[in-house]
Each structure stands twice: as structure tokens, then as C-alpha cells.
Amino acid sequence: MAMKVVVLVGGVGGAKLALGLAKVLPPEDLTVIVNTGDDTWMYGLRICPDLDTIMYTLSDLVNKENGWGIAGDTFQTISAMKRYGEDAWFGLGDQDMATHILRTRWLQAGSTLTEVTNHLTKKLGIHQQILPMTNASVATIVDTQEHGEIDFQTYFVRYRWQPTVKSLRLDGLDKAEVSPEVEAALNQADALIVGPSNPWLSIDPILSVPGMRDLIGSLKIPKVAISPIVGGEAIKGPAAKLMVELGHESSAEAVARYYGDLIDGFVYDASDDEMNAPQQYVTKFETIMKTDEIKVSLARNVLEWIQSW
């Protein structure tokens, strides 16, 4: 299939779709723009969980049970930290640590996150372009009933997304801009796909980079989103719980309404009831990507559907 595709993603669901697209498209035709609002510092290291998840998924290193981290990784360093009394709640694997150590070193030497990511992906044998949403450091801050404002990984990993979310905000947007690489990829795209990632936690940070919404809005190409909500539930993670806490109903239809005229097509799961979405084009496919075959068929179905418009 020959069309230049940009996909916006964050987290495990987005990485699965990116893998499906990577198996269907020539590598030079796929650009993955990744949320970095989850990024954090741990033990002096810069961790970019969503970039890591995409890199490990596309290089087939990923721990398939978790959907993040490296398969077969060990946790000796984290165990040794616990011996010193550290409350080491973030599961950094020993091999995974190499990614963070080198990323940190190269960032500190003056490379941009885009350059560092390009270097890491090439060394992992990935030929698709993986781009952070911006080179600036932007952090998702979660205001919770129980703990007040906490950073994203504290909410997600430490408290296992159980706190009640009052609101979300992004720190650092004032210094953020669309990178030349993201701008070029979007301007050259024949289609834009918003992955089945959390609209609030993964996609919103990308769209909030100053200039991003307008740039996407100005593109005269098909734009589609895939629902992360099936049967009113999230396939993985806090999307459904969060939707209710933020005052939405937890349904694919509410996701479609939330994206509004950002997109002109919406894909939801084949098992869901028929729905009314505000978009011009709406269709159902199997979206729960349990196997590589389903990842590929979803990617192929979405691309063929777009081409039929």
C-alpha cells in the first residue's frame, strides 16, 4: 500500500496499531508522533515511556505481557536500590536502563529529543520515523481528589490510576513548539490516524503543543481516529474511568464527539452497537489487537477504508 501515513499515539494501544501499520506500509511511508507528556526523571535518568514502548514494540524487543519494557529483562538494579531503602516503585529493567542512560547522556550533551530518538531507533533496526511530539519538556500533571497535584507516573504507576482525577494540565507548553521534523511529516502526509490511545492522557498533550491543532486543521487529507473504548470499557488503562471523572459518558460515541471536527472519520469496535458520531465517515472493525494478525488487519482495514472515501 503506498500512502504516507502519520499516526498519533501514546501508550500500549497506540504502539500495537503502529506495529500493524509498520507491517503493512513501506517503512519510509510511516511516521509515528508520540506523546511525551508521560516523560519523567528517575534517579537522574530521562525516561520517555511512550517513546520506549513504541521503540520496543517496533523492534520486537517488547515484553508482550505488559506491553511495555523489554522481554526477559531483569530488575537487579531496582532490587539493589530497595536494599538501600529506596521506595523504588517504577519498574526500570536492567536492559531498559541502557536506553535511559544513553538518552540522558546525549540530551545533556545538547542533542534534541528528536535526534536522540532517531539515534536509538536506528540502532534498534527500526526504519520507520518515530518522533516525539515536541523537543521541549512538557509534563502531564494530574489533579487528584486524594493527593492533590501529582505527576503522571505517580498517578499511573505508583497509585495504579486509582485516584479520582479532578483535572489535568500540561506543564511546559509555553516553551514547546512543533519541531521541524513533525511539521514536515504532517505536511507530507496523505493521511492522519489518531491511534486507539487515551484521548485525554495521550492524544491531548500532542494536540496541545502550540501550533499543532492549527497545523493538523490546515491539512487537506483524510483524518481518522480509532476508539480506545469498546463496550463502554477501556481496552487497557484508565480511559473509561477518567472519562467519567472528567464528566463524559464512557463510550466510543463520547470519544468521537470529543475529537469533533479534528477528524473526518471514526472507527469503533465491531462488537459495539451502532452509534451516531459527528464525523462524516464512521465504520466498525475488529479493534482489540490481541494478535499480530488483528493488528495487521486493523491497519489494512483502516487504510483501505480511507482510500475508498
Ligand code: FO1
Ligand atoms: N508501567 C507500569 O505499570 N509499571 C511500571 O513499573 C512501569 C515502568 C516503566 C519503565 C519504563 C517505561 O518505558 C515504561 C514503564 N511503564 C510502567 C509503562 C508506562 O508507565 C505507561 O505505560 C505509560 O506511561 C502510559 O502510557
